Amino acid sequence: MGWTTTGNNGADAVTVLLAGAPDRTHVWYTALASDARFRVVSYATDPQDVKVKLASNPEIVLLDATIYPGPDALMQALAGVSSAVYVFLPPDVPQEIVEQVGSQPAVKASFRGDANLVELAGRMYADALALRRQAPAAPQMWGGGRPTGGTAVAGLRIITVWNRAGGTGRSTLAAALALDAARKGLRALLVGLGAPDVLPLHLGLKPDPNFTHWMQNPTQEGFQAALQQVGSLDVLAGFPDVLSEARAASLPKDDSASVQSLVTTAAYANYAAIVLDAPVGGVAPFAVAASNTLVLVARATLADAWASVEAYRTVVQRAAGQHRIAAGNVVVVLNMRDSGQLTPDEWHQAADAAAKNLGLSGFPPVAAVVPYVADVPVAQDQGRPALDASDAFARPVHKLSDMLFGGARQASGRGGKAIKLGFIKIRKGK
Ligand SMILES: Nc1ncnc2c1ncn2[C@@H]1O[C@H](COP(=O)(O)OP(=O)(O)OP(=O)(O)O)[C@@H](O)[C@H]1O
Ligand SMILES: [Mg+2]
Incomplete structure (x- = not known):
């Protein structure tokens, strides 16, 4: 079977756009992710974003009305939409607005507050199939957009990039992500x-001090002494050679010099964002085990789609009690995409099919x-x-970092107090 043909694995799944505040879309995503009848293809967080994503004709749209300034703007946005739309209105809106919204042709149902998506799923699926029977084949969706941003992470995002x-x-x-977080004031x-x-080479730092210095003195002081700085970002350089990496990979998890202990030590040092650049093998499993978020970076090739599914599987399938990374906290990035390569949707379909095969x-x-x-x-x-090389590179990185760390950029915040940024609570300031 070809990688781009999904066969019976998901080709029939109904495509879904989740539009709303990230904490809301995350709950929706979690409810739909395990239901094979649905494939969440994109996310939108503001009215403009919704407009752009609607152009790809998702079959179902779950719409959090509070992203619009008022009923008029919402009504305008709904005009001419051909998807089956389910609108979630603020709990206190008058009945007449609920009815007005519900009378829009695209709107299949409108609710005050929340609805139970698991209960709603059967109806959504039936509505989408009915539309399918009416409409010519929908164009392929773009698999892009904002994923969940993950479950609430109390105070600290520990990200393994792998x-x-x-x-x-x-x-x-x-x-780039770590530097962007630092520039947000985190x-x-x-x-x-x-x-x-x-x-160190890429960031204009020295090869020393590095991880081996931490291993020689695995204490809070040893950790501080092993750090270098790029602006307000702290950097612990990696291994100078393969031998020292092998030594670290052979340490038991609870050894005081292990990757796990390093992350614990860093957590006590009051960081809001810890980003681990994991190798393909070596200490990667320890980094994953110490993290609550996985950023999967892949090129837009089938080989990388395959590798990504394997990486995803190792992280989520061993999840029971072993790993802290929930499926909703896996963030996929296509990197170095060039014209002529797979589109994000083609790539996602291939990965989705491969995942289902497994x-x-x-x-x-x-x-x-x-x-x-x-x-x-x-x-x-x-x-x-x-990050400073070009806007074309920086733009998607900002988007990712907003998703992972919230949208606030550069603030004062000294004294390490906890603030709410986007959907996560985060510690700020030195
Ligand atoms: N968006 C991009 N555009 C152009 N070049 C890029 C981009 N992202 C990365 N590169 C280049 O691709 C090469 C590999 O990048 P990088 O070292 O970050 O990958 P890696 O996954 O960490 O590789 P390794 O397996 O060696 O650890 C580098 O030369 C880097 O400059
Ligand atoms: Mg690398």
Whole structure:
């Protein structure tokens, strides 16, 4: 079977757009993710975004009305929509508005507050199939948009950037995400785990101190002494050679010098964002086990779709009691995409089909697409952050970082107090 043909595995699934605040769409995603009748293909968080995503004709739209300033704007947005739309209105709107919204042709149901999606699923599926019978075949959806952003992470996002395939741009994106978090004013730490690690080179840092210095003195003081800085971002450089990496990989999880202990030590140092740049093998399982979020970086190739599914499977299938990464906290990024390569939707369909072949309920949507930008390796060779190399690279990274860390950019916040950013509570300030 070809990778791009989904066969019976999901080709018939109804495509869904989730539009609303991230905490809301996350709950929806969780309810629909395990239901094979549905495939969440994109997310939208503001009216403009909804408009753009509607252009790809999702069969079902779940719409949180509160992203619109009022009923008029909502009504305008609903005019001419051909999807089956389910609208969730604020709990206190008058009955007449509920009815007005419900009378729009696209709206199949409107609710005050929340509805039980599991109960609603059967009706949604039937509505979508009825529309399918009326309409010519829908064009292929784009698998992009904002995934859930994950379950609520109390105070600290520990992100492992990983894939089973090498050279996908994990180190580049790990550094960019961590730097973007720091520039939002969050206490952020980037941990290199490569051997020899490219992060110091890419960020204009020295190879020393590095992870081996932490291993020699695995205490809070030893950790602080092993750090270097890029602006307000703290960086722990990775291994200088393969031998030291092998030594770290052989340590038991609870050893005081392990990756796990490093993350615990960093957590006590009051970071809001810890980003681990994991290698393909080596200490990767320890990084994954110490994290609550996985950023899967892949190129827009079938080989990388395959590798990504395998990476996803190792993370979520061993989840029972072993790992802390829930399916909703896996964020997929297509990197170095060039014209002519698979579209995000084609890529997602291939990954989704492969995941289903392995008995998984599906594969998470593509959260961001980063194009191939020739200035990125040039900047890295000069020791300048890729984030500063070009807007074409920085834009999707900002989007990802907003999703992971909330939308606030650069604030004062000294004193390590906890604030609410987007859907997660985060510690701010030194
Ligand atoms: N969006 C991009 N546009 C252009 N080049 C990129 C982009 N992202 C990464 N690269 C380049 O691709 C190469 C591989 O990137 P990187 O080292 O980040 O990947 P990796 O997955 O960490 O690889 P490794 O398996 O070696 O650890 C680097 O030369 C980097 O400059
Ligand atoms: Mg790397």
